[in-house]
Amino acid sequence: MEMLKLEHQLCFPIYALSRQITSLYRPLLEKLGLTYPQYLVMLLLWETNRISIKEIGERLLLDTGTLTPLLKRLEQKKYLTRKRSAEDERVVHIELTGAGLELKESAVEIPGALFCALDMTEAEIVSLQQKLSGILNTINKHHG
Numbered sequence: 001m002e003m004l005k006l007e008h009q010l011c012f013p014i015y016a017l018s019r020q021i022t023s024l025y026r027p028l029l030e031k032l033g034l035t036y037p038q039y040l041v042m043l044l045l046w047e048t049n050r051i052s053i054k055e056i057g058e059r060l061l062l063d064t065g066t067l068t069p070l071l072k073r074l075e076q077k078k079y080l081t082r083k084r085s086a087e088d089e090r091v092v093h094i095e096l097t098g099a100g101l102e103l104k105e106s107a108v109e110i111p112g113a114l115f116c117a118l119d120m121t122e123a124e125i126v127s128l129q130q131k132l133s134g135i136l137n138t139i140n141k142h143h144g
Contacts (some may be wrong), residue, residue: 009043023115028110032103033077037062037070039107045080045096046104052085053092079103 003118005014022036029039044051057067071094073078079100085091115125 019065021114021118024114025110028113032106035070037066037105038074040108041067041070041074041094042079042100045094045100046107050093053082053094055093074100091131 001084002008014101022041025036025039027035032039034042038062041056044056044059051068053071056062056071057064060067062070071082075082077099080097081095083093083095085093115122118125120128
């Protein structure tokens with residue numbers, strides 16, 4: 001029964017930390033008019049400029065039902081466009097607009113602000129990211 005104590009659960013500190021880190025992002029993202037999931041989509045677009053909805057879902061571990069309204073809101077803000085592929089009309093590509101690209105300039109300070117709030121060195125953050133990504137990859141490989 002000792003293992004049923006909250007302090008022995010791996011899930012709780014990860015869950016609580018996720019909520020706390022997301023709350024650290026909130027005031028930074030409010031200045032940009034973005035929610036955290038919208039910010040994640042924009043990060044992918046800033047990396048690629050063009051990506052399919054399927055790829056976004058795979059990278060962010062989000063289903064189409066979650067992505068569609070999120071993408072519509074970003075399109076209404078003129079940050080992206082949605083276009084059906086000429087080769088396969090089932091595929092919808094998301095493309096960054098000029099306004100979406102300009103938003104990147106305003107967002108460039110966000111990672112540094114978050115690092116300061118965490119009071120961790122860059123090496124500690126990289127190590128933590130690698131460990132968490134490894135766990136996530138293991139779970140996705142075996143249960144995804």
